[in-house]
Amino acid sequence: MYRLGVDIGGTKVNVGIIDANNQLLGTRRRYIKEIQDFTSAVRELTDELCGELGIAKEEIVSFGVGVPGTVSADGRRLLKAPNISILSETIVEELEKELSLPGILVQDSRAAAWGEYVCGGGAGAKSVVCITLGTGIGTGVVLDGKIYAGSLGSAGELGHIPVREGGRACGCGKKGCLEKYCAGGGLTITASELLGEGKTAEELFEAAKAGNEEALEAIADAVRLLGGAVVSIVNLLSPDCILFSGGLSAQEELYVNPLIEYVKEHCYTAGTLPELKRAKLLEYAPLIGAALMPVRARRTPKLSASIMCADALRLGQALDDIKGAGIQYVHCDIMDNHFVPNLMLPMEMMNRLHDYTDIPFDYHIMAENPGSIIEKLAIKAGDIISVHYESTNHLQLALSSIRDKGAGAAVAINPATPIAVLSEILPEIDMVLLMSVNPGFAGQKIVPSSFDKIRRLRTMLDEAGYEKVLIEVDGNCSFENVPKMYAAGADIFVVGTSSVFKKGLSIKEGTRQLYHTLGMETAGEAVNGGRRSNSDGCGCREGSDR
Ligand code: DX5
Ligand code: ZN
Secondary structure (H helix, E strand, O other), X not given: OEEEEEEEOOOEEEEEEEOOOOOEEEEEXXXXXXXXXXXXXXXXXXXXXXXXXXXXXXXXXXXXXXXXXXXXXXXXXXXXXXXXXXXXXXXXXXXXXXXXXXXXXXXXXXXXXXXXXXXXXXXXXXXXXXXXXXXXXXXXXXXXXXXXXXXXXXXXXHHHOEOOXXXXXXXXXXXXXOHHHHOHHHHHHHHHHHHOOOOOHHXXXXXXXXXXXXXXXXXXXXXXXXXXXXXXXXHHHOOOEEEEEXXXXXXXXXXXXXXHHHHHHHOOOOOOOOEEEEOOOHHHHHHHHHHOOOOOOOOOOEEEEEHHHOOOOOHHHHHHHHHHOOOOEEEEEEEEOOOOOOEEOOHHHHHHHHHHOOOOEEEXXXXXXXXXXXXXXXXXXXXXXXXXXXXXXXXHHHHHHHHHOOOXXXXXXOOOOOHHHHHHHHHHOOEXXXXXXXXXXXXXXXXXXXXXXXXXXXXXXXXXXXXXXXXXXXXXXXXXXXXXXXXXOOOEEEEOOOOOOOOOOOHHHHXXXXXXXXXXXXXXXXXXXXXXXHHHOOOOOOOOXX
16 A cells, blocks of 8 residues: 655655555656646656555545645635745545545645654654745644644644744734744845845855854854744644754754753753754655545445336336436335324335345434334345434344344434544444435424534544544435535435436436536546545444454
């Protein structure tokens, strides 16, 4: 298993492949001015690397792109990347299409911090602040094992702390920013002021090493300014590790070591100092960190046709049409007129339909005492049975009886039921059925908070280590809503009168239109950027590991 990292700098693009032990196996670079089309350039560089390393492209599972810009919180959109014109806002989707891989976008200094946290100078620390001293100052923060972007998304802009009232103009539009005095760009200005027009930061350090008093004082002044900012980080965040990276971090004797001493002397701690040192991955940190960003494999969306919406006088034909349209499940509602104010499908009729088709059944039990229903249901390979959390005091028992029957076990939750109720039974389930309407009737309008609830449920499952647990959504899965539900993290959609059984449309046409909204032409096609992962499966438990 390999991961692809892409690091976009001011002038060049670096592509690298990381193996399962987080080792960087090789890199390829291309100058931006030579790039006509970014996505094909990344594919070509990847192909070259795979050829050189003897790696099949199919062994790469995901990609991450580090960019010198602002990225949306979900890592899907580039919001701002001044002076990098080759990148569009939808660069992730374009690359997913080009590489047929799931991917993510991350701001480069955060990628660097993540790389150093996972397998660099910060490995083993709980919280890492990685300060990249390059032309400017980029700062990435990993707090308690997660990248910290801040609720406004711009956490880490250490370089733009004002340190000189009315001072040097900065690219951010302000004056007197820290990076204009303490990073490569700023120290180059200092060099030209002290040593003459055109002198560089490099030459400033050489002059200082040669004993030039003014150069020594200028560097000491920069150390104090930067040191003050780093002390603020220690006092504010109390991280256990602060790393210095970027070109300037090579100046250990005159810059990094005095900086570390300054911070140790001036910071406030309850006794234990943070680990302060030069980073380990250095220039490869953004590339490695981008590759190691957690990427949720985009699963191929599946449909579950709600048989209660089919023509009651032609159910056999409906089942044939559902199969012909490539729909993966038959959603079979079971209602007792108690738990929900509706009555649906007597057992004999359900079993007759179940036997008629080889499409797996996705039973949705909306009834009190679900256990008495579970035991009567006919089961075949791939079937799923959902039980409402709200319908029984013995949910775990119901779920284990479903699993004993060899069906996929799922818990359904109503719109008003918080996702937190699922925490104890996550090990017992293969799927969550998230009701986006109040159960019992077709043709309802979605409860607006459903999209956010899907997103929060997906995050909760992934963070708890249950990436394989699927999310099915039931209620108003319309042409307009399904793409948003999918983007939020849903995998299976109960399709009824809002789409596949929409008046005036055949099942086949409704299905085609629905897949079209997801950028797919047929049910069989993998969704853009989604690699058919066998973890898509949900249902019969034979052979499925837990
Ligand atoms: C709701 C039912 C489904 C579905 C119908 O409990 O399980 O049949 O909502 O689809 P729509 O909402 O599109 O009519
Ligand atoms: Zn349903």
